[in-house]
Amino acid sequence: MNNAIRSDSGHLSLFARDYRSDPDLSRQVHEVSAIKAALEQDTRVRSFAERIKQDGLAATAHASRGAVIIGMDLEKEEQHGRLAEYLQKGEFSFGKKGKGIILGFKLADTLRVRIGSKIILSAQDMHAEVASAAFRVTGILKTNNMGLDERAVFIDLNKMRKMLIVPEGVSQIAVIVHEQDQLAEVQEDLHTRFPDLDILRWDELYPALMQSKVIMDGFNMVISGMIFCVAALGIFGVILVSVLERIREFGIMLAIGTRFGLIRNIILAESFFLGLIGFVFGSLIGGANLYYFKIYGLDLSAFSDAFDEFGMDAITYAVIRPSYFLTAFVAVLLATFFSVLIPLRVLKKSNPIEAINKV
Structure with missing residues (x-):
């Protein structure tokens, strides 16, 4: 383009x-x-x-x-x-x-x-x-x-x-x-x-070029969605295990009068910081890779003849846009929020007395 x-x-x-x-x-x-x-x-x-x-x-x-x-x-x-x-x-x-x-x-x-x-x-x-x-x-x-x-x-x-x-x-x-x-x-x-x-x-x-851009954008959105779904499942697994392992402690807190809303906020904060740490490290590693490919490009010269037939560069250079990281941050926030809903539901349905007796 x-x-x-x-x-x-x-x-x-x-x-x-x-x-x-x-x-x-x-x-x-x-x-x-x-x-x-x-x-x-x-x-x-x-x-x-x-x-x-x-x-x-x-x-x-x-x-x-x-x-x-x-x-x-x-x-x-x-x-x-x-x-x-x-x-x-x-x-x-x-x-x-x-x-x-x-x-x-x-x-x-x-x-x-x-x-x-x-x-x-x-x-x-x-x-x-x-x-x-x-x-x-x-x-x-x-x-x-x-x-x-x-x-x-x-x-x-x-x-x-x-x-x-x-x-x-x-x-x-x-x-x-x-x-x-x-x-x-x-x-x-x-x-x-x-x-x-x-x-x-x-x-x-160039309507055909615009159409190919729309298709490529849609493809990238699908791939990004799949990646963030996998990330959400990872956060969900960690939070669920974390809640189940501490079900007795949460039961004691509920029994002594701690509001469920406070416990919910603690779990949400844990989930948020887990996602934030992952986002920071992922952004640093991903940003470094993007910068490298922006400077040196991805060299596919071995397939240059095939790329020439489609009018494409054999060396592809990355483009760094702030929107990439902003989108990732929003996606991580949503993933952390939705991943704690089921663990919170499990905790809310548990009986404090039964939870205290769990070993």
Whole structure:
């Protein structure tokens, strides 16, 4: 998901009306200056990048393949999506004269090119004429976004304008915000200011990706629920044995007039501290493991070919969020509460005289 957001859509994408259904050069975003001014003044926006896109053909002496030609400003793209981090070979540059080309690693394999190889790009220009230009491969990317790795070629934005005769306007403006909680609000504000544009969130552009996220979140909730149920059973067993072993002492306390509510509070406190100690140690151990995998990642490079087929990283990095520990703390509180209900019921039903006579 993060790969798709960083390398392509951003959190928000601005297109000309109906561009998504008919991606033609005639459908361009022309209010670029006004949009840039609005985005630069919006403190909720972290970065944005303008791009021109056109379907075309990439050809070499060995092979040819349909490709999506993307004209972009490398400096802005680096600030926006840090694409240089995806560089597999070569350099993140279009060369001194801007005649370099950067492409996805799968497309590079299909065309059988390497750094320095010559590629001819052909596409329909603004006047519906076929335009061609020669470029040299300066970089090969592995974004794990299958659409880009298999079909995308990146060239300098100004070279794209010259090649396709597009003096102004862009096909897409991708926006990344600081906080995703503000995404709908930013989208609505932009809709109000620029009603003639299609402004789409990443989940609207990638519904399948959003669906997979929902499924994964549901799967994680089920697994977490099972883990906390096991923890609750553990606490239940400890508290039940603790109550049964001290049934005589509790019977004496009840016989001398101690209120059952006081005994209940003692058992609840014991249960709470048992859960709290487990939570603290579990958080320290779990937090240390998360931090390790956040820095070094879980290396599954042995299965990299399989991961590439699904557009996934072979090295997975952990994400640490306070919500993980807050959720765990609430779950532990609930587990400790419900785990003492049966032991308390057993104690309440016991007869103090019989309890005192127990050895």
